[in-house]
Amino acid sequence: MITEQGVKDLLNTGGYIADDAIATAVFLAIRMEKPILIEGPPGVGKTGLAKALSAALDFPLVRLQCYEGIDEGKALYDWEYGKQLLYTQLLRTQLDTYLSVSADLREAVERLSAEESLFFSKNFLVQRPILRSFLSEKRSLLLIDEIDRSDDEFEALLLECLSDFQVSIPELGVIEAEKKPLTILTSNGTRMISDALRRRCLYLYIGYPELEREVAIVRAKFPDICEDLARQMVDFLRKARELNLRKPPSVSETLDWAQVLSILNATQLTPAVVANTVGVIAKHQTDLQKVTELAMQELSVPWNG
Amino acid sequence: MERIIARFVAALRESGIRVSPGESLDAVQALSLAGMEKRSLSRQLLRLTLVKNVNDMPLFDEVFTRFFSRFQPDVSDIDISDLMNAAIISMEGEFNYLNQQQGDDHDEPGPLIKLDSDINPEDLQELKSLTEIDPDESDGKEIVVQMKGYRGKAKAPRPMRRYVQNPLTIELNKSTGTDRGITFSPEEQAAMQDVVSRMMLRLRKDMRRMKNNQNRGKLHVIKTIQKNYRHDMVPFQVALRRKRREKPRLVVLCDVSFSVSHASRFMLLLLHTLHNQHLDVRSFIFNREVAEITEMLINMPVNDLMQAIDKGDIVDLDENSSFGQVFLAFKKRYLENLRGRPAFIILGDARNNYDEANDWVLDEIREKARYMLWLTPEERDTWKRGDCLIETYGSYCDKVEVVKTVDDLSLVVEELLRDIYADQAEPIDRKRLREAREAETYDYQDYYTRGTGGGGEPAFDPSGRSRW
DSSP states (O other), X not given: OOOHHXXXXXXXXXXXXXXXXXXXXHHHHHHHTOOEEEXXXXXXXXXXXXXXXXXXXXXXXXXXXXOTTOOHHHHTEEEOHHHHHHHHHHTHHHHHHHHHTXXXXXXXXHHHHHTGGGTTSGGGEEEOHHHHHHHOSSOOEEEEEOGGGSOHHHHHHHHHHHHHOEEEETTTEEEEXXXXXXXXXXXXXXXXXXXXXXXXXXXXXXXXXXXXXXXHHHHHHOTTSOHHHHHHHHHHHHHHHTTOOSSOOOHHHXXXXXXXXXXXXXXXXXXXXXXXXXXXXXXXXXXXXXXXXXXXXXXXSOOOO | OHHHHHHHHHHHHHTTXXXXXXXXXXXXXXXXXXXXXXXXXHHHHHHHHHOOOGGGHHHHHHHHHHHHGGGOSTTTTSOHHHHHHHHHHHHHHHHHHHHHHTSSSTTSOGGGGGSOTTSOHHHHHHHHHHHHSOXXXXXXXXXXXXHHHHHTSSSOOOTTHHHHHOTHHHHHTTTSSOOOOOOOOHHHHHHHHHHHHHHHHXXXXXXXXXXXXXXXEEEOHHHHHXXXXXXXXXXXXXXXXXXXXXXXXXXXEEEOSGGGHHHHHHHHHHHHHHHHSSOEEEEEEESSSEEEOHHHHHHSOHHHHHHHHHTTSSSOSSSOOOHHHHHHHHHHHTGGGOOSOOEEEEESOOBOTTOOOOTHHHHHXXXXXXXXXXXXXXXXXXXXXXXXXXXXXXXXXXXXXXOOSHHHHHHHHHHHXXXXXXXXXXXXXXXXXXXXXXXXXXXXXXXXXXXXXXXXXXXXXXXXXXXX
């Protein structure tokens, strides 16, 4: 029996520092067997959560990256036409003998159509990510990444899969999931996701973390960065996020920066350190300037927090 | 428990968050799974299952606090006067909120339910008198009902949304704003319809020329094999991949301040007419604030819309226009969810009233846009005078054009649409198109100088046909 505190601890040991909302959402998703739709700015750990969960719970990760124009042939299943062709060619002689016992043409056709299902069987079905995760022997984690990049049609296609965990294949009928996968959908909010899809999911918004949690995240990933530096870094980045930048630094930038600073053996942030490493946190030319200016303002006096 | 949840869901719906029965079932299930000992946990559970949109979250928190505060057992040991003060303060907060939301939920008792029954009746009277002031007398119950329907939908409520449903509601608040009375006569509308439909006709001719080629892509191997099963795999019939055919998308930002009203009204009329042709246009108007009017253009009679705009119901017209602020607001609210590299048209005089220019936003818009066009009603020689920023802004645009008449306007827009189509065409088509257009140039000129009356298509198109 798993509790939400259990989920939190599990994630923590896996190196993902979750807050209460995230832990509760994951707990509910596991118990209620419902997908979670995660929204939030890029780089706050939406995909990271799925990866951490898959490692912590030992669910194999099945990932489906969405893009404009993705369709069922890429997401659910496809027929393996080449293989079907090859089999008909190879089985030609066998078919001849099999059909030669029949008295007339009518009987031969009947005999053949009785075996029709052979050619539309699971043998010739290519499993794409969603079907693969449904049919996996172990309970898996299905990550549908950046759903907002796909088209509306694809979203509609997902509805059946997500609410009933089944895939309808016209030639085979309905295939139900053996073990309902833990499903995570992520979206960066570049497009409104339809209400129908939202209704079928739990909704979790991950924003930028609070100071304490972000410090904890840095410390968990890079233990050799001292508490003071981590705090100073996070504090600085939080100020940078309010600067109206084109691409505000996210948690992933925090972690990159922490890595850079630990490689450089920095112990304290100074304008010079920031100026040397600014490319890690700011990704546009105008942003570079703004961040460097912020560093001049904030960090010229020695820090004592 | 089910009953409490049902009542809570009802309260959420009342304040405009849309909750489906399935979601409330989820909430019950979630609560029974995780227990209800901790208030913060229950809040999270309910939020996870009932709220499906970031914008609704603050509202949810508010409703949650209000709804579940009455079950708090420790009311007795709080000083009543403190409670009163708190109630009055929150009531005032509520009142301000009411003012902003244009009478959204003023028939709700609000935080009054926090109070125990033993406060003295005079205080209660005082409190009640606060709620009785209607923030906007002219918006009756009708609008409240309509607003409720819209609050919970996918996007945050936009003040003009309510007109979409029923243009009659405009009649209800005639009292506000000054009436400048810009409307279109039926002749003007008909003339515009005429200009646009002829423009579309010409465009369609171009489109047809490239349509066939545009549709075709590479060989679709699987479909070809499938198609030729019956021919023993000899590919008699070839299946080609279809290319995604993009509709030309257009985003129009139109200044509606006094200084350009004579031009913007024709732009709006043109937009209205374009909307009825099958084009993907998103339209925004701005003065100091920016608002999307796409749906209103589709659903409302154009004169009603003009009146609404002139009265300042959609964007406030009493302020000075500020392009800088508008661009910033546009970037924040809309830029992210524009799809498919649209062409931008900005109509305005670029007179920023000495506000911050924020021209860097245009640089970002540029990255998203296929093409940027700035239309100004001012002559070139006045561009350098006063607070005109057109040279700054214009440097980000592909083209800056002066438009003074309807014909100028339609000519410019037609040119733009043509460019968009040509952009998507194969190089060979592009060449053919250009040749065809050069051959026809004279006809078009003639066409426009003849004005809007009568006039038909140039009858014969030798350049297009001689090739076939």
